Amino acid sequence: MGITFRKETFRDDFTFRNSPEHIRRFPFPFHEDAYMYAVNIEPHVVGPKGSVLENLIDVDEHYVAEMQDRALVLAEDPLRCQSLPHMTLAGWDLLELLMEQQSLGYPEHFTLTRDGDRWRWINRPLGIDDTFTFGDTSTLPYGPMEYITRQSQGDFCILDQRDGNLWMDAGMVTTQADWSLDFDIGMNFFEWHAPVPLAHEKGIFIRALKFLTNIQQGKPARRLNWTMTVNPRLDTSPENYHKWGPDRATVTPENVGDKVHLRVELQSFWRLPRSNGIVFPIRCYLIKMDELLTQPKWARRLHRVIRDLPDELANYKGLTRYRPTLVEWLSKLDDGSATSPGFGPD
Amino acid sequence: MSTGTTKLDVVVSDVVPVNDLVTRFHFRRRDGELLPTFSGGAHVVVEMRDGGRTRLNPYSLMGSPLDTSEYTISVRRDDVGRGGSLFMHRNVRPGLEMVISYPVNLFSLDLRAKKHLMLAGGIGITPFMAQTAQLAAEGGNFELHYTCRTASLGTYADVLRERYDRRIRLYHDDREERIELDRLLSTQPLGTHLYVCGPAGMINWVRDRAAALGWPPETVHFEHFAAPQPGLPFDVTLAVSGKTIRVDEQQSLLEAIEAAGVDPPYLCRGGVCGQCETNVISHDGKFIHNDHWLSEEDHRSGCKIMPCVSRFEGKSLVLER
Ligand code: FES
Numbered sequence: 001m002g003i004t005f006r007k008e009t010f011r012d013d014f015t016f017r018n019s020p021e022h023i024r025r026f027p028f029p030f031h032e033d034a035y036m037y038a039v040n041i042e043p044h045v046v047g048p049k050g051s052v053l054e055n056l057i058d059v060d061e062h063y064v065a066e067m068q069d070r071a072l073v074l075a076e077d078p079l080r081c082q083s084l085p086h087m088t089l090a091g092w093d094l095l096e097l098l099m100e101q102q103s104l105g106y107p108e109h110f111t112l113t114r115d116g117d118r119w120r121w122i123n124r125p126l127g128i129d130d131t132f133t134f135g136d137t138s139t140l141p142y143g144p145m146e147y148i149t150r151q152s153q154g155d156f157c158i159l160d161q162r163d164g165n166l167w168m169d170a171g172m173v174t175t176q177a178d179w180s181l182d183f184d185i186g187m188n189f190f191e192w193h194a195p196v197p198l199a200h201e202k203g204i205f206i207r208a209l210k211f212l213t214n215i216q217q218g219k220p221a222r223r224l225n226w227t228m229t230v231n232p233r234l235d236t237s238p239e240n241y242h243k244w245g246p247d248r249a250t251v252t253p254e255n256v257g258d259k260v261h262l263r264v265e266l267q268s269f270w271r272l273p274r275s276n277g278i279v280f281p282i283r284c285y286l287i288k289m290d291e292l293l294t295q296p297k298w299a300r301r302l303h304r305v306i307r308d309l310p311d312e313l314a315n316y317k318g319l320t321r322y323r324p325t326l327v328e329w330l331s332k333l334d335d336g337s338a339t340s341p342g343f344g345p346d
Numbered sequence: 347m348s349t350g351t352t353k354l355d356v357v358v359s360d361v362v363p364v365n366d367l368v369t370r371f372h373f374r375r376r377d378g379e380l381l382p383t384f385s386g387g388a389h390v391v392v393e394m395r396d397g398g399r400t401r402l403n404p405y406s407l408m409g410s411p412l413d414t415s416e417y418t419i420s421v422r423r424d425d426v427g428r429g430g431s432l433f434m435h436r437n438v439r440p441g442l443e444m445v446i447s448y449p450v451n452l453f454s455l456d457l458r459a460k461k462h463l464m465l466a467g468g469i470g471i472t473p474f475m476a477q478t479a480q481l482a483a484e485g486g487n488f489e490l491h492y493t494c495r496t497a498s499l500g501t502y503a504d505v506l507r508e509r510y511d512r513r514i515r516l517y518h519d520d521r522e523e524r525i526e527l528d529r530l531l532s533t534q535p536l537g538t539h540l541y542v543c544g545p546a547g548m549i550n551w552v553r554d555r556a557a558a559l560g561w562p563p564e565t566v567h568f569e570h571f572a573a574p575q576p577g578l579p580f581d582v583t584l585a586v587s588g589k590t591i592r593v594d595e596q597q598s599l600l601e602a603i604e605a606a607g608v609d610p611p612y613l614c615r616g617g618v619c620g621q622c623e624t625n626v627i628s629h630d631g632k633f634i635h636n637d638h639w640l641s642e643e644d645h646r647s648g649c650k651i652m653p654c655v656s657r658f659e660g661k662s663l664v665l666e667r
Contacts, residue, residue, distance in 0.1 A: 086457035089484075096383075162456055163564045214613060214621055217382055218352040218448040273383035274411060274480075276454040 002108040005064040005125055011072075016232035018291050022061055026287045027052050027264050028295075028343050029224045033304040035313075041211060044222035044268045052266065055105030056220065057098060058283060059153060064125050066153050066175070066234065073174040073235050074150075079182045080237075081146050083158070083170035090158045090170060091145030092135060093272035094279050098148045123151055145170055154266075154283035157181075159189075161213055161276060168192055169277075175234040175284045177227050177263060178318070183238070215271045215278055222268040227317045228326075229263045232286050251322035256329040257290035260322065262302065289326075293333055295345035300337070303330035352448040354381065354390075358440050359416060368469065368501045369435055370408075373417045373446060381414045386477030387453035387569070390417065391615060393445045396433050399605070403430040403573075404615050406472040407449060408502075410479035417446070420501060422469040428576055428596045450613050453543065453569035455480070460537030462488040465525065465552055467544020471501055473569060474543065478510060491525050493517040493548070527552065531559050543569040570618055574598035575636055577657040584608060584667040585627050599653035608667055610653065617655035624651055624665050631660010 008015045018026065047053025052060070073080055083091055099121055103110040111122040120131045128151065132139035140147045149156050149172035158170035165188045173181040184192040189209045215221060229236055230247040251259055266283045293299040306319070307327045314320050340346055360372035375381055384407055394401040405419035421434045438444070453473050455462060462481060464474050474490055481488045490513060494500040497518055506514045517523040531540070540561060542552045549568045556566045576596050583590045584603065593602040600622055603610050613619040617637030626649050635645045637652035644650050651658075651665065 084458075089457060093383075160457070161454065210620065214619070216352065216448060216450055216613070217384075273449070274385050275457065276385045276388075276451045 003059065003061055003063070003106070003125075006061045008062070008065045010065070010069045010232055010234040014231050014233075016062070016065070016286065018287055019061060020294070021050075023287065023291050023294055024345060025051055025060075026292075027224060027266055027285055028298050028345070029226045029264050030301050030305050031341065031343050033301055033339055034308055035305045041208075041221050041223045041269075044220035044270075052283075052285065055101065056268070057101035057105065057152070057281065058266075059102060059106050059109065063153055067126060067151060069234055070150060070172075070174045077239060080174045081149070081172045082181060082185050083143055083145050084186065087145070087158055087160065087170035087275070087277070088137065088143065090160070090272050090275035090277040090279070091143055091148075093274050093277065094156065094158060095144040095148040096134070097270065097272070097279070098152045102152065126151060145172060152281075154281045157280045157282070158272075159278045159280070161278060164213065165189055166209065166212060166278060174237075176237055176282070177229070177265070177284075178236055178238055178241075180238045212269060212278060215269050217271040217273055220268050220270040222266060225265040225267060227263050227265075228319055229261045229286065230259050230322070232261050232288065234284060234286075248318065248321045251325050253325055253329060256322075256326055257293070258288060260289050260326055261286045262289075262292060289329070296333070297339050297346045299330060299333040300335070301339045303327065303334040304339075306330060353393075353445050354448060356381075356417070356444055356446055358438055358442045358444060361438060361440055364420060364501055365499055367499060368420050368422050370418055370420045371434065371438060373419075373444070374415065376443060381417055382448055383414055384411050384449035384476075385451050386411055386455055386480035387473045388449035388451040388476070389453075389473075389614070390419070390449055391447040391612075392419070392434075394430060394433050394437075396429070396437070401428075401430045401433060402601070402604075402612075402615060403434075406453075406476070406569075408472045408475035410483070411476055412479065412483055420469065420472050422501075424573075427573060430573075450619075452614055452619050453541070453567065455541075456539045456565070456567065458537075459539035459565075460487065461535055461539070462486065463530070463534055463538050463540050464488060464490040465540070465542040465544070465548070466490065466492045467542075467548040468494055468499075469501065470542075470544030470548075470569070471506075472543075474541070475502060475506075477541070478506070478513075482510065489513050489515075491515045491517065491530070493519065493523075493525060493544070496520045527555050528559065531556055531561065539565045539567065541567045541569075546570060570616055570638060573616070574600075574655045575634075575657070577634060578659055580631075580658045580660070580663065582658070583662070583664045585664055586667055593657070598655065599651070599657065603653060603667060610667060612654055615654045617652050620652075622652055622654045624653055624667055625649060626651055627664040627666050629658070629660065629663045631658055631663065633658055 010016055052058045099112045103112040109124050113120045117134045119134050122129045137143055155173045155175050156171055157168055159166040160169045167188050168184045171181045193205055230251060233244050236244045264285045268281050270279050272279055314323055355376045356373040357376050359374045362370040364370050389404045389406045391402050391404050407417050408420055409418040421431050423435045424431045455477055466474050471492055503516050517525055540556055542549050579595055580593050587608050589606050591602050591606045593599050611621045613621040620639045629648060634657040636655040639652055640650055
């Protein structure tokens with residue numbers, strides 16, 4: 001049993017691939033042949049076996065490679081991980097949450113043992129075996145948030161709740177789709193959402209904020225978001241735009257299948273117990289078009305979604321440059337037959 | 347999403363009289379596991395099966411957040427209230443199995459504060475029991491001013507004095523001791539946050555003086571102990587569920603909606619969290635808005651109501667529920 005972790009890269013030679021089982025468990029985000037912007041929030045409860053929702057915090061075959069990529073990003077730019085001084089307690093909350101969930105879901109890879117405040121954490125895939133005092137930062141090599149998020153897939157935004165608002169006061173953000181923690185740190189919910197088009201009406205945001213500030217302990221929630229990325233790059237940050245931005249001009253009819261990736265973010269929202277903060281883990285899943293086409297339903301549907309996407313949205317998601325090439329390529333996979341309802345492959 | 351909060355199955359492990367008015371209740375999990383971690387200022391909603399009727403009352407957790415082997419709450423007996431506190435005092439005994447909600451915190455510490463200045467009145471002391479324990483464990487800077495009617499009704503005053511010594515100041519009404527509020531508020535170091543919990547009169551007094559003395563609103567935190575007020579019975583039509591129900595004198599609108607089998611959302615049941623907000627479809631009569639959530643403008647518009655604390659007097663009321 002256990003996961004076979006892949007050796008792969010998300011930069012330079014881009015050797016990232018999904019195994020056939022991982023293609024089937026990909027969280028395809030379109031449940032119908034069109035996409036509409038919506039606040040599609042649902043309870044974050046355990047889903048079917050074999051899906052990315054089998055555990056509330058998912059660990060998959062890309063774990064080790066992603067953690068290595070994160071270490072490279074941090075070595076170049078330590079500001080991708082920041083925590084304002086009052087957020088240390090929330091960092092401990094997150095450490096507990098992630099250690100609990102990872103050891104619960106993957107006991108063959110992770111073990112957490114507690115003896116009062118003395119905790120022992122064994123992370124076999126990364127070769128870590130540390131004993132520390134819960135709550136005492138001096139017993140860990142990094143602050144609690146940085147320590148555990150160097151060992152957990154996905155980005156993490158930790159929000160402080162006060163004055164009826166949420167404040168982005170801590171985070172580990174290295175696999176983001178074009179936004180920056182260093183820019184957003186210290187901002188409140190309305191400030192960091194300021195650039196979103198089409199969802200302009202403030203009403204949506206007020207409702208979303210109300211929902212999030214009412215997230216309760218023991219009742220996490222989730223939503224899916226998606227975009228596309230050229231080359232399997234995890235780190236598409238504004239700081240590195242010069243590296244990934246030009247990739248968009250390299251898509252040709254010949255390389256679409258290999259270069260263009262659907263990027264799906266599974267965002268979950270959790271109330272943290274000691275600090276009363278909220279954490280958003282944002283877990284990124286990538287799949288290249290050549291992998292996606294092994295599930296004909298997904299390929300057919302993606303063709304219709306991308307073809308009919310309103311221009312503003314295509315722009316916002318950064319697809320404009322290569323959309324015609326992509327749609328042309330996808331159209332050959334669309335025989336016009338009906339797609340079955342729901343997200344899953346046929 | 348489903349409404350209300352996640353539930354915990356607990357057993358009453360101890361019932362301890364504290365003074366003439368206050369009794370403390372201890373809960374443990376029925377399965378023997380630890381209870382969820384919480385933060386200072388959190389409350390739980392306790393479900394009481396009182397004959398055919400279910401009462402749901404929120405009470406602050408007053409144990410240390412560092413110890414989750416049990417939860418403790420303190421209940422002040424209210425002889426003229428709606429009966430929840432009387433039920434707790436009369437019917438709840440060790441060994442009774444009860445259901446409580448997961449903790450919810452609507453009175454959270456601002457962890458940026460350099461100093462936490464706390465003002466408590468009467469039973470308003472309970473959230474501060476947990477907050478002071480949390481801060482003391484982290485070496486946090488706090489000072490608590492506690493007013494009570496008499497020394498014998500100074501719930502936990504002795505415990506607090508013993509634990510924190512001079513960080514606790516006591517004021518007894520029967521000795522005409524009163525917090526020198528203006529002096530206190532104008533001599534705090536920069537970065538102080540103010541927390542107040544107690545009767546509405548005290549909260550309003552403190553908030554008004556703080557505002558007058560230039561405290562920014564985001565540094566002033568308060569928790570109302572607003573129990574739903576009784577009133578004249580009235581009838582309501584619930585448009586979505588197609589039911590017409592009667593709200594009794596001693597029942598809140600929220601309770602009547604629940605009793606009718608509709609499962610509306612709530613968190614605080616005290617008019618502060620906003621969770622139970624409901625649209626008014628039509629009305630002929632007058633609202634008695636007791637909440638602290640809606641704006642004055644919302645109140646005047648007659649388009650919204652908070653069913654956990656607000657009432658109605660008049661001919662007809664139709665709600666979107
Ligand atoms: S339940 Fe909180 S305002 Fe009504």
